[in-house]
Amino acid sequence: MTKYKLEYIWLDGYTPTPNLRGKTQIKEYGSFPTLEDLPLWGFDGSSTMQAEGSSSDCVLKPVRVFPDAARKDGALVLCEVMMPDGETPHPTNKRATILDDDGAWFGFEQEYFFYKDGRPLGFPADGYPAPQGKYYTGVGYAQVGSISREIVEEHLDLCLAAGINHEGINAEVAKGQWEFQIFGKGSKKAADEMWMARYLLERLTEKYGVDVEYHCKPLGDTDWNGSGMHANFSTTYLREVGGEPYFLALMDAFEAACADHIAVYGPDNHMRLTGKHETQAIDQFSWGIADRGASIRVPHSFPRNGYKGYLEDRRPNSQGDPYQIASQILKTVASVDTAKASAAA
Known part of the structure; x- marks a missing residue:
């Protein structure tokens, strides 16, 4: 088993242009993790313009994973921001609702x-x-x-x-x-x-x-x-x-x-x-x-x-x-x- 450095990356709630955010967690896997291997992970949305301090939980849902050549055993985990239920897209989560077409x-x-x-x-x-x-x-x-x-x-x-x-x-x-x-x-x-x-x-x-x-x-x-x-x-x-x-x-x-x-x-x-x-x-x-x-x-x-x-x-x-x-x-x-x-x- 290898301890992988997983950098969870998301877009915050600043307007008119969101900022990139990232934090790391360590997980053990037998090989480079697939998207299905990666868990949801919470963060403090009151610090990113995505929640009030009285109810600050937001959830990161992995949607893409990439090798991170800058880190030994590193992975870059692109995430969508979800509401605390982990299923409902957060209002700042533009990716979840855009039109998509593989032919475009x-x-x-x-x-x-x-x-x-x-x-x-x-x-x-x-x-x-x-x-x-x-x-x-x-x-x-x-x-x-x-x-x-x-x-x-x-x-x-x-x-x-x-x-x-x-x-x-x-x-x-x-x-x-x-x-x-x-x-x-x-x-x-x-x-x-x-x-x-x-x-x-x-x-x-x-x-x-x-x-x-x-x-x-x-x-x-x-x-x-x-x-x-x-x-x-x-x-x-x-x-x-x-x-x-x-x-x-x-x-x-x-x-x-x-x-x-x-x-x-x-x-x-x-x-x-x-x-x-x-x-x-x-x-x-x-x-x-x-x-x-x-x-x-x-x-x-x-x-x-x-x-x-x-x-x-x-x-x-x-x-x-x-x-x-x-x-x-x-x-x-x-x-x-x-x-x-x-x-x-």
């Missing part, structure tokens, strides 16, 4: 800044570094500094060791800004792995003495880049059938649901979606081929392939909850699919 594929592009001493890593104590231009996909100390690449490379290895479908990294447009990409089949699977990748990055920065800043426009009303979490998505129908009439109906539905999407695409998005710097204004909707200023961008191959393939929603920001983002996208797609089915009946 999502690829999230997570942008973020490394911060130290209240400013992006690599910024001077006063003023700004050299203008943006050389930092994107940059190489060398002047572009990426001394420890950023160490962190992102170690983060990549931790994600791959955990079985997370991490698909790549790159330095981004602003000094101290980076991006990683996560892909998953099914909204829950993709969002689970994004949250776990965020957890591993945040935990890793403890070792390096830096912070991760997810705010979508941390440098305010300046020409410095904001941070998004572009959501690339497709459904079985989009990949296999598609067609221009269907695509145009889908874009009409996305335009009609613009406010519903913006509501869950991350806080302070008005600071980022200004209509400048290759973004569409927050209160407008557009789509375009290879257009970085569109709300939804499609690649050149999409129309050439009969309007089949994937779409990129460029509006979600770096603080967004991928569970809610994926679910809202599926709701809008479902409205078109339902109308199409009714018309065919």
Whole structure:
């Protein structure tokens, strides 16, 4: 028997953006534990904005388990938060109620800044570094500094060791800004792995003495880049059938649901979606081929392939909850699919 270090990880009740939480328990198993092996576990919800002090019990229900390469005999246990009965989803548990479909594929592009001493890593104590231009996909100390690449490379290895479908990294447009990409089949699977990748990055920065800043426009009303979490998505129908009439109906539905999407695409998005710097204004909707200023961008191959393939929603920001983002996208797609089915009946 081996004593495993089980890190139970969950999302707290803070708004508008939940925080990741984690605590460890030790259990003995004959081999790496399966999900069925893992018990429910309680925590004090009054300390996480999920309960009152007079009735503070909340319950963690394991839903995914991953190897933890940073610990000997470690496991990362992603949990949903439940009410004290262990069966009823807590009101803050968004994962339990989202739309899910294994045929819906999502690829999230997570942008973020490394911060130290209240400013992006690599910024001077006063003023700004050299203008943006050389930092994107940059190489060398002047572009990426001394420890950023160490962190992102170690983060990549931790994600791959955990079985997370991490698909790549790159330095981004602003000094101290980076991006990683996560892909998953099914909204829950993709969002689970994004949250776990965020957890591993945040935990890793403890070792390096830096912070991760997810705010979508941390440098305010300046020409410095904001941070998004572009959501690339497709459904079985989009990949296999598609067609221009269907695509145009889908874009009409996305335009009609613009406010519903913006509501869950991350806080302070008005600071980022200004209509400048290759973004569409927050209160407008557009789509375009290879257009970085569109709300939804499609690649050149999409129309050439009969309007089949994937779409990129460029509006979600770096603080967004991928569970809610994926679910809202599926709701809008479902409205078109339902109308199409009714018309065919």
